Amino acid sequence: xxxxxxxxxxxxxxxxxxxxxxxxxxxxxxxxxxxxxxxxxxxxxxxxxxxxxxxxxxxxxxxxxxxxxxxxxxxxxxxxxxxxxxxxxxxxxxxxxxxxxxxxxxxxxxxxxxxxxxxxxxxxxxxxxxxxxxxxxxxxxxxxxxxxxxxxxxxxxxxxxxxxxxxxxxxxxxxxxxxxxxxxxxxxxxxxxxxxxxxxxxxxxxxxxxxxxxxxxxxxxxxxxxxxxxxxxxxxxxxxxxxxxxxxxxxxx
Amino acid sequence: xxxxxxxxxxxxxxxxxxxxxxxxxxxxxxxxxxxxxxxxxxxxxxxxxxxxxxxxxxxxxxxxxxxxxxxxxxxxxxxxxxxxxxxxxxxxxxxxxxxxxxxxxxxxxxxxxxxxxxxxxxxxxxxxxxxxxxxxxxxxxxxxxxxxxxxxxxxxxxxxxxxxxxxxxxxxxxxxxxxxxxxxxxxxxxxxxxxxxxxxxxxxxxxxxxxxxxxxxxxxxxxxxxxxxxxxxxxxxxxxxxxxxxxxxxxxxxxxxxxxxxxxxxxxxxxxxxxxxxxxxxxxxxxxxxxxxxxxxxxxxxxxxxxxxxxxxxxxxxxxxxxxx
Amino acid sequence: xxxxxxxxxxxxxxxxxxxxxxxxxxxxxxxxxxxxxxxxxxxxxxxxxxxxxxxxxxxxxxxxxxxxxxxxxxxxxxxxxxxxxxxxxxxxxxxxxxxxxxxxxxxxxxxxxxxxxxxxxxxxxxxxxxxxxxxxxxxxxxxxxxxxxxxxxxxxxxxxxxxxxxxxxxxxxxxxxxxxxxxxxxxxxxxxxxxxxxxxxxxxxxxxxxxxxxxxxxxxxxxxxxxxxxxxxxxxxxxxxxxxxxxxxxxxxxxxxxxxxxx
Numbered sequence: 001x002x003x004x005x006x007x008x009x010x011x012x013x014x015x016x017x018x019x020x021x022x023x024x025x026x027x028x029x030x031x032x033x034x035x036x037x038x039x040x041x042x043x044x045x046x047x048x049x050x051x052x053x054x055x056x057x058x059x060x061x062x063x064x065x066x067x068x069x070x071x072x073x074x075x076x077x078x079x080x081x082x083x084x085x086x087x088x089x090x091x092x093x094x095x096x097x098x099x100x101x102x103x104x105x106x107x108x109x110x111x112x113x114x115x116x117x118x119x120x121x122x123x124x125x126x127x128x129x130x131x132x133x134x135x136x137x138x139x140x141x142x143x144x145x146x147x148x149x150x151x152x153x154x155x156x157x158x159x160x161x162x163x164x165x166x167x168x169x170x171x172x173x174x175x176x177x178x179x180x181x182x183x184x185x186x187x188x189x190x191x192x193x194x195x196x197x198x199x200x201x202x203x204x205x206x207x208x209x210x211x212x213x214x215x216x217x218x219x220x221x222x223x224x225x226x227x228x229x230x231x232x233x234x235x236x237x238x239x240x241x242x243x244x245x246x247x248x249x250x251x252x253x
Numbered sequence: 254x255x256x257x258x259x260x261x262x263x264x265x266x267x268x269x270x271x272x273x274x275x276x277x278x279x280x281x282x283x284x285x286x287x288x289x290x291x292x293x294x295x296x297x298x299x300x301x302x303x304x305x306x307x308x309x310x311x312x313x314x315x316x317x318x319x320x321x322x323x324x325x326x327x328x329x330x331x332x333x334x335x336x337x338x339x340x341x342x343x344x345x346x347x348x349x350x351x352x353x354x355x356x357x358x359x360x361x362x363x364x365x366x367x368x369x370x371x372x373x374x375x376x377x378x379x380x381x382x383x384x385x386x387x388x389x390x391x392x393x394x395x396x397x398x399x400x401x402x403x404x405x406x407x408x409x410x411x412x413x414x415x416x417x418x419x420x421x422x423x424x425x426x427x428x429x430x431x432x433x434x435x436x437x438x439x440x441x442x443x444x445x446x447x448x449x450x451x452x453x454x455x456x457x458x459x460x461x462x463x464x465x466x467x468x469x470x471x472x473x474x475x476x477x478x479x480x481x482x483x484x485x486x487x488x489x490x491x492x493x494x495x496x497x498x499x500x501x502x503x504x505x506x507x508x509x510x511x512x513x514x515x516x517x518x519x520x521x522x523x524x525x526x527x528x529x530x531x532x533x534x535x536x537x538x539x540x541x542x543x544x545x546x547x548x549x550x551x552x553x554x555x556x557x558x559x560x561x562x563x564x565x566x567x568x569x570x571x572x573x574x575x576x577x578x
Numbered sequence: 579x580x581x582x583x584x585x586x587x588x589x590x591x592x593x594x595x596x597x598x599x600x601x602x603x604x605x606x607x608x609x610x611x612x613x614x615x616x617x618x619x620x621x622x623x624x625x626x627x628x629x630x631x632x633x634x635x636x637x638x639x640x641x642x643x644x645x646x647x648x649x650x651x652x653x654x655x656x657x658x659x660x661x662x663x664x665x666x667x668x669x670x671x672x673x674x675x676x677x678x679x680x681x682x683x684x685x686x687x688x689x690x691x692x693x694x695x696x697x698x699x700x701x702x703x704x705x706x707x708x709x710x711x712x713x714x715x716x717x718x719x720x721x722x723x724x725x726x727x728x729x730x731x732x733x734x735x736x737x738x739x740x741x742x743x744x745x746x747x748x749x750x751x752x753x754x755x756x757x758x759x760x761x762x763x764x765x766x767x768x769x770x771x772x773x774x775x776x777x778x779x780x781x782x783x784x785x786x787x788x789x790x791x792x793x794x795x796x797x798x799x800x801x802x803x804x805x806x807x808x809x810x811x812x813x814x815x816x817x818x819x820x821x822x823x824x825x826x827x828x829x830x831x832x833x834x835x836x837x838x839x840x841x
């Protein structure tokens with residue numbers, strides 16, 4: 001259902017695509033300028049950096065982690081009671097809706113991809129192994145980002161007015177995920193913080209894997225960390241959900 | 254000297270013609286083909302100060318378009334429109350100062366603020382002198398019964414209350430002309446009567462010229478002495494209600510309850526419905542007394558009454574004729 | 579103007595009814611605007627300079643842009659609703675009142691939270707001004723103020739022109755978001771890092787350069803690096819005024835095409 005609604009906003013998509021290209025272009029210009037005459041910084045070449053920026057931006061746009069899910073809206077409009085009655089689990093429904101949204105956006109992203117690569121930059125993964133690992137990592141990353149969106153959406157069961165908090169969360173999440181600046185360039189304390197939080201698993205891990213910056217034993221650890229977060233977040237979601245149901249039932253929805 | 258003058262008013266709307274076939278939508282965007290819709294096609298009339306005129310017409314007749322040109326919302330394609338010596342679309346702000354407008358479907362009040370605040374805002378916006386403001390606020394509060402909801406935010410008001418608030422707001426600065434666009438739509442009988450009383454009072458006491466657009470013919474019967482009828486962008490009739498009926502429905506009906514169908518001469522048409530005979534006659538040719546006498550002589554009459562033609566029937570007739578031509 | 583003050587008071591009073599978490603929303607808005615600066619800070623802490631500009635200089639540029647943005651969005655932010663107003667016929671109401679319809683449009687509501695952008699910008703500007711290598715003098719301060727106002731006028735004129743198209747197209751939301759996005763993303767960078775074609779485009783086609791980049795080159799004494807003559811940079815505030823006048827005339831012209839809704 002989400003798929004159909006979202007697909008009707010054609011100009012919206014055109015805008016998203018244009019914005020994507022602007023961002024990628026800007027990032028390429030910025031990184032090139034910043035590297036200036038340096039070919040390498042901290043072991044990372046400028047080409048790798050540009051490829052990182054391009055890939056990370058495309059991923060971020062596709063995942064759209066700022067579209068938090070319909071939960072807040074449905075709570076406000078009182079439709080939640082109806083949802084709770086449906087046979088398919090509520091969380092399952094919401095997640096399905098989110099995935100539907102991504103699926104609708106996907107074709108546009110595929111169309112925009114060649115342009116993004118043209119405007120930005122790309123390199124092939126250093127090995128077939130890296131490519132495979134990327135696919136796995138990307139899926140895990142997507143799962144984590146959707147679970148996070150669901151969790152944040154569930155906050156709506158406790159507060160109605162949440163624009164400000166969402167905004168702060170969104171910005172922090174974006175930054176700490178490495179979608180803007182890769183973890184290897186982050187200033188010390190920030191880097192430590194990012195490594196502890198799940199956000200980096202949504203952007204940094206897959207992108208770095210693709211570029212071969214994470215490999216070998218480090219790769220196993222990174223993928224393991226992603227899987228761990230998926231598990232943790234699912235458990236957390238279940239917990240929050242049961243509390244939410246309790247609250248809805250007690251309060252009358 | 255007329256307070257409103259309209260001559261040869263024309264308004265055309267151009268819409269890009271939708272192209273069929275492949276890429277229809279995209280080609281439409283770039284095409285230079287238009288369909289032209291003449292919503293108002295040469296309308297002329299003039300209104301004297303103090304008149305209370307009903308402006309009638311079926312939906313799509315060009316009614317609202319004319320009113321919008323009179324109020325300065327739309328710019329005419331051609332023709333002359335002059336309101337109290339001002340061309341509305343050219344001197345919009347000067348025109349605004351001398352007219353009051355009430356849209357039945359949309360409120361002019363500030364949605365989130367109490368009614369009282371809206372009135373005060375209007376007062377400031379229209380530079381109403383403090384004395385006039387106080388006087389009118391009191392007067393309208395009493396006449397329209399605003400007291401109970403003056404401090405309620407407008408968005409919480411019922412339709413009837415909001416309408417009354419809109420009327421008060423429109424007249425606060427004592428404009429010489431009042432435009433009412435479907436003011437009684439959706440209201441209950443009591444509320445309608447209240448609005449009508451208020452408007453009649455304004456017209457009688459303050460001499461406000463009132464232009465009333467409505468589909469409710471009771472409004473017209475109650476308030477208007479003159480009607481302008483418009484359809485397909487042209488004026489079909491412009492005169493008083495009596496003459497309208499006389500022109501288009503020059504008859505009355507004698508309704509007789511006599512147990513069996515009544516047949517009598519000197520009658521235009523007869524129909525028999527629900528045990529009553531409806532005898533249509535032309536009062537100019539057949540005297541009522543004669544007709545009644547003839548009926549009473551031949552039948553055992555248990556009930557008898559005389560019915561005037563209904564305005565609604567008359568108007569429907571006119572629209573139908575207009576559609577045919 | 580008189581009508582503006584009256585209507586603005588009404589809008590503020592109406593908005594105060596909705597006592598949402600004002601402070602949190604303001605902070606949220608500031609965060610949103612500030613992520614760009616966070617990005618630059620992180621990058622420059624690793625790389626030192628960009629296009630020869632240090633962090634202090636870039637922060638200064640950023641502050642000018644942010645303040646200019648806040649300066650137009652607080653009073654004129656309601657332009658975003660012009661689609662709805664025209665389509666639903668709310669505009670009819672404006673035409674029947676003795677006040678400029680544009681004034682009525684921008685005062686229909688007021689988003690107090692947008693003032694966060696302006697406050698944040700001013701705060702950052704105050705801090706950045708002390709840190710940046712500018713030779714401060716009364717003249718320099720005056721130029722800064724003029725530049726910020728001029729920058730606001732540049733962005734406003736583009737948004738106003740886009741809004742004017744609503745009378746014909748009935749839907750300009752995406753266009754306006756697009757303009758806003760470009761200003762947001764690209765506006766805080768020293769444009770010299772872009773290639774020639776882009777620099778030209780961002781100066782003469784989409785006058786972004788006049789908002790913050792050109793004025794900052796003047797104050798930072800970097801006009802030497804410009805591809806355009808220095809006097810053009812000095813004239814940045816004037817460009818804002820010219821563009822705004824043009825945009826307003828365009829708006830007036832287009833408003834004659836207002837069709838009004840069905841009823």
